Amino acid sequence: MSNIYDHAYHLEKAIRESTDFQNLKSAYEAVMNDPESKQMFESFRDTQLNLQEKQMQGLDITDEEVEKARNVVELVQDNPTIAKLMEEEQRLNVIIGDISSIITKPLEEVYGFNQDEQ
Amino acid sequence: MSNIYDHAYHLEKAIRESTDFQNLKSAYEAVMNDPESKQMFESFRDTQLNLQEKQMQGLDITDEEVEKARNVVELVQDNPTIAKLMEEEQRLNVIIGDISSIITKPLEEVYGFNQDEQ
Numbered sequence: 001m002s003n004i005y006d007h008a009y010h011l012e013k014a015i016r017e018s019t020d021f022q023n024l025k026s027a028y029e030a031v032m033n034d035p036e037s038k039q040m041f042e043s044f045r046d047t048q049l050n051l052q053e054k055q056m057q058g059l060d061i062t063d064e065e066v067e068k069a070r071n072v073v074e075l076v077q078d079n080p081t082i083a084k085l086m087e088e089e090q091r092l093n094v095i096i097g098d099i100s101s102i103i104t105k106p107l108e109e110v111y112g113f114n115q116d117e118q
Numbered sequence: 119m120s121n122i123y124d125h126a127y128h129l130e131k132a133i134r135e136s137t138d139f140q141n142l143k144s145a146y147e148a149v150m151n152d153p154e155s156k157q158m159f160e161s162f163r164d165t166q167l168n169l170q171e172k173q174m175q176g177l178d179i180t181d182e183e184v185e186k187a188r189n190v191v192e193l194v195q196d197n198p199t200i201a202k203l204m205e206e207e208q209r210l211n212v213i214i215g216d217i218s219s220i221i222t223k224p225l226e227e228v229y230g231f232n233q234d235e236q
């Protein structure tokens with residue numbers, strides 16, 4: 001039991017010390033240190049969260065909101081500092097997804113999935 | 119980078135070798151090796167998955183389905199072999215949840231959550 005947690009903390013440390021994580025951190029700080037990019041990124045994040053929330057609640061999304069979201073995405077895509085951050089986020093997401101697949105494999109085997117991989 | 123994956127595989131091994139995981143595996147096998155429990159457990163799982171699917175698609179759940187689900191849950195709760203499996207599943211879910219919190223902590227810190235824990 002404690003062994004599992006020891007290994008989880010070792011993994012956390014490896015993530016924290018990885019080039020991929022350090023690059024993400026730098027990319028995030030670059031956005032936060034540029035007022036224009038920061039404001040644009042926060043506006044993008046707010047817009048995404050609002051739309052997600054509405055979708056989850058089954059609420060209608062107005063034409064005005066679709067238009068606003070489209071504008072924010074266009075602004076964000078043209079901003080190289082934010083584009084860099086999104087690239088690094090994507091990279092970390094792949095790693096986190098891989099880790100999740102690796103550590104849930106024992107459970108999948110119990111429940112009979114991926115039996116050909118055993 | 120490869121270091122992250124090394125640690126992820128070490129963690130997977132620690133999970134696989136843990137008493138908690140071995141107990142889950144035994145509890146699952148006990149259910150699968152008892153035809154009555156197996157059939158009940160599979161019926162329970164199918165019912166849960168069907169209801170989840172309907173909810174996600176925003177479809178109505180009929181009175182008949184609610185009644186059927188209630189019956190299946192009652193049967194399952196009275197079966198000690200399945201009750202044991204669910205207890206072990208719950209235990210593993212807590213561990214997996216803890217691991218997930220531990221390894222996503224660096225990301226949370228980048229995005230400014232849990233700043234008091236840094």
Ligand SMILES: [Ca+2]
Nearest residue numbers: 034035036037
């Ligand atoms: Ca600028």
Ligand SMILES: [Ca+2]
Nearest residue numbers: 152153154155
């Ligand atoms: Ca029996």
